[in-house]
Amino acid sequence: MNFINRDVISISDFSKEEILFILDTAEKIENKGSFGLLNDKILAVLFFEPSTRTRLSFESAMHRLGGRVLGFSDYLSTSTKKGESLHDTIKMVENYADIIVIRHFLDGAARLAADATEKPIINAGDGSNQHPTQTLLDLFTIRKLHGKIDTLHIGFVGDLKYGRTVHSLAAALSHFNVQLYFISPETLKMPKHLLEELSAKNIQYIVSDKIEEFIPKLDVLYATRIQQERFADRNEYEKVKDSYILTKKMLHDAKPTLKILHPLPRVNEISRELDDTPYAAYFEQAKYGVVVRKAIIGLLAGVYK
Amino acid sequence: MNNERKHIGFIEQGTVIDHIHNESIFKIIRILKLDYSQALVFVGFNLDSKRISKKGLIKIEEIFLDDETLSKIALIAPDATINIIKDSKVTEKKKLILPDSFQGLMKCTNYNCITNKENVHTKFLVQDKINRIFQCYFCETKIHDNEIEIIREIKEKT
Numbered sequence: 001m002n003f004i005n006r007d008v009i010s011i012s013d014f015s016k017e018e019i020l021f022i023l024d025t026a027e028k029i030e031n032k033g034s035f036g037l038l039n040d041k042i043l044a045v046l047f048f049e050p051s052t053r054t055r056l057s058f059e060s061a062m063h064r065l066g067g068r069v070l071g072f073s074d075y076l077s078t079s080t081k082k083g084e085s086l087h088d089t090i091k092m093v094e095n096y097a098d099i100i101v102i103r104h105f106l107d108g109a110a111r112l113a114a115d116a117t118e119k120p121i122i123n124a125g126d127g128s129n130q131h132p133t134q135t136l137l138d139l140f141t142i143r144k145l146h147g148k149i150d151t152l153h154i155g156f157v158g159d160l161k162y163g164r165t166v167h168s169l170a171a172a173l174s175h176f177n178v179q180l181y182f183i184s185p186e187t188l189k190m191p192k193h194l195l196e197e198l199s200a201k202n203i204q205y206i207v208s209d210k211i212e213e214f215i216p217k218l219d220v221l222y223a224t225r226i227q228q229e230r231f232a233d234r235n236e237y238e239k240v241k242d243s244y245i246l247t248k249k250m251l252h253d254a255k256p257t258l259k260i261l262h263p264l265p266r267v268n269e270i271s272r273e274l275d276d277t278p279y280a281a282y283f284e285q286a287k288y289g290v291v292v293r294k295a296i297i298g299l300l301a302g303v304y305k
Numbered sequence: 306m307n308n309e310r311k312h313i314g315f316i317e318q319g320t321v322i323d324h325i326h327n328e329s330i331f332k333i334i335r336i337l338k339l340d341y342s343q344a345l346v347f348v349g350f351n352l353d354s355k356r357i358s359k360k361g362l363i364k365i366e367e368i369f370l371d372d373e374t375l376s377k378i379a380l381i382a383p384d385a386t387i388n389i390i391k392d393s394k395v396t397e398k399k400k401l402i403l404p405d406s407f408q409g410l411m412k413c414t415n416y417n418c419i420t421n422k423e424n425v426h427t428k429f430l431v432q433d434k435i436n437r438i439f440q441c442y443f444c445e446t447k448i449h450d451n452e453i454e455i456i457r458e459i460k461e462k463t
Contacts, residue, residue, distance in 0.1 A: 010445065083424055108419040108443025127417050129444050191448055 003299035007114040008122045011132045011168045016175035023140050025304050026295035034294065037303045038067035044097035045071030046089070047124070049105040053286065054124050054134075058304055059099050061293035065303075070096065071116055075105075085286040092135075099300055102126075120300045134263060135168040137292040141285040142295040145259045149173070152216050155181035157244055158224035158269060166224055174198055175192050180205040181214050185240040188230060203297045209227060209243060216253040221246070222261045223269050247271040251279060261285050307353040309362065315346045316366040321388040321395075322378065324354065325361035332455050333363060336377050336410070337370075344368050357384065363392075376404040380411070381455060382436070390410040406430045406442070412454040418444040427456065 001021045007013075014022075041176050043062040047055050050073060059069045086109055093100055094117040103124040110123035110130070125131040145147050154173060156166050160182050171194070172182060180198065182190040186209055198205055208214065215221075223246060230236035245268060246260065259281040264269060266282065274280050298304035322333060327350050333339075333409040339346050346364035354360035369389065372380075378385055379401035409426040420427045420443055428442035437450040 012445075086419065087423075087425075104416075104419075106419040106422055106444075107415055107446070108413075108441065109416045112423075126419075127444070192414050227332045246309060 004302040005118070005120050006300060007110075007120055008132050008296060008300070009110045009114055010123070011135045011172050014132075017138065019139065019172060019175065020294070022136055022295055022299065023143060025299060026140055026178075026292045027144075028296060029298070029304065030291050034065050034298070036066040037259045037298065038062070038065040038301055040097070040112075041065075041067040041301055042092045042097045043067055043069050043071075043297065044100045045069055045073075045124075046093065046100060047071065047073040047103045048075040048109070049103055050074075051103055051125060054103060054289075057286070057289040058122075058124060058133075058293055058297075060290050061183060061297055064290065065294055065297060067297075071101075087116045090121075094119045099297060122296065123299070125164070128162060131164055132168065133173050133289070133293055133296060134165050136296070137289045138165070138169050138222070138261060139172055139262075140292050141261060141281060141288050142259075145284075146219055146257070146280055150177045152219040153177075153181070154181045154220040154222065155183060155211075155214055155218045156190075156222045156224070157183045157246075159188045159226050159230060160224070161183040161188040162227075162230060163224045164224065166190070169222065170194060170198065174201045174203050176202065179217075182207045182216065182243070183209065183211045183214060185209055185236075185244075186225070186270055187236065187240075187295060188226065194299055212250065215251060215258075216255065217220065218258055219255065220259050220261060221301075223266075224263065225265075225267055225269050245269055245271060246274060248273050248277070251277075254279065309349060309352045312361065313349045313352070313364065314345075315393060316345065316347070316364050316390055317393050319344075319364065319366040319368055319390050320370055321390060322365075322382075323360070323364045323386045323388060324356055325363065325382050325385045326357065327351065327359065327361050329385070330361040330363065332381045333378060333385075336381070336455065337363075337365070337368075337374065338363065339363070356404040375399060375401060376407060378411055379403045380407065382451065383455070403431050403437070405433045410456060411439075411443060411448075412456055413446055414448050414452050414454070415441065415444050418446060420444075440459045 044060055055073055062069050090113045092178040099120050101122045101124050102110050104126050107127035112128040114121040123130055160166050185219055228237050258279050260279045262282040347364040349362045351359045354361055388395045389397040408428045413420050413427055429439040430442055432438045433438045439448045
């Protein structure tokens with residue numbers, strides 16, 4: 001499978017075989033030394049909106065491959081502020097780097113960047129649209145913790161309407177034989193067109209606003225934050241905000257093998273009392289972000305095959 | 306005599322776009338830039354029709370439309386029919402077919418899409434030709450038939 005110079009813009013650009021190949025590559029390199037593999041390569045990390053976690057994860061991945069990193073994480077210090085188009089910024093950066101990672105506040109920015117250059121572009125989040133490396137690391141984490149993806153019961157809880165990570169992960173999971181649960185307040189329900197796409201692929205799913213009754217069935221629970229600003233009515237927010245906070249008590253009937261994932265940063269949606277339980281997998285998930293990104297960068301650069 | 310024959314002029318050579326729903330007529334005029342054209346143009350609203358209750362019609366003398374233009378008409382007036390007129394007779398009837406993708410014709414409905422913020426041509430992939438569902442090439446927003454907003458392609462004359 002050839003990934004050399006390919007763009008990584010949207011999880012929907014990748015077939016099931018390609019997704020599995022990336023996960024397999026990450027698995028293969030996880031405990032292998034890689035220093036010096038990319039010692040003549042430069043990764044540009046262009047962050048038009050701040051995201052410390054994602055940026056550090058990409059930079060760590062490149063450093064571990066022995067490559068160098070340049071870029072910015074402060075949009076206000078760039079020429080974009082002076083009115084430079086994204087196209088022109090990319091045309092400039094392509095002369096300085098071999099692979100370009102872009103994080104942008106506008107939907108579609110990564111695709112535009114990819115069209116502007118022959119150099120491979122990795123989308124590290126474009127507005128509320130896509131964040132494919134997050135989806136790949138989520139899949140990697142699930143497979144790592146359960147040894148498989150097929151036949152798992154996977155629940156999503158929180159803001160399912162605007163949650164980009166939820167939409168992409170659900171779409172990627174539709175390649176597999178899984179049972180999905182979408183648990184959210186009525187106002188933050190999974191968008192209808194995404195549910196229709198799952199139905200078209202014969203994925204079984206349940207939509208509910210109650211979490212407790214589904215907890216005993218779940219192998220994975222993917223939690224996301226409910227943001228107050230998503231509610232037009234503050235009372236509405238106050239009513240629902242605590243019903244989706246995961247606590248030890250809530251997990252009383254959970255399977256011992258249940259794993260809780262979260263794209264982080266967490267605010268209060270997972271109680272800290274769960275951090276020391278075997279359910280907590282969110283910090284491990286962040287750790288796997290580096291190896292998955294190493295695999296992706298290495299595949300695009302052609303050092304992993 | 307139906308009201309079309311009675312009120313709309315005849316052309317000798319050119320194109321007739323027939324069976325247009327009233328609300329699509331001005332969109333077609335804009336896309337074909339007929340308001341800036343030197344051609345002889347007849348436009349009719351609320352004409353009698355057997356196929357649709359009241360139809361619109363545009364007749365353009367001496368202008369023949371290429372496939373790209375026809376696919377644009379397919380986007381906004383899928384029920385329209387195209388007749389090619391030569392020597393005052395219909396010599397060919399053309400079918401309107403949606404292309405697989407098109408550029409620069411309509412706006413993305415997603416306010417946060419980069420095409421609405423930077424000077425970039427929009428581009429759409431036609432996801433479902435029957436139900437007329439389009440996907441923004443850049444931000445992946447799905448746009449349904451009733452959400453189409455046409456961009457005026459040409460710069461206004463100054």
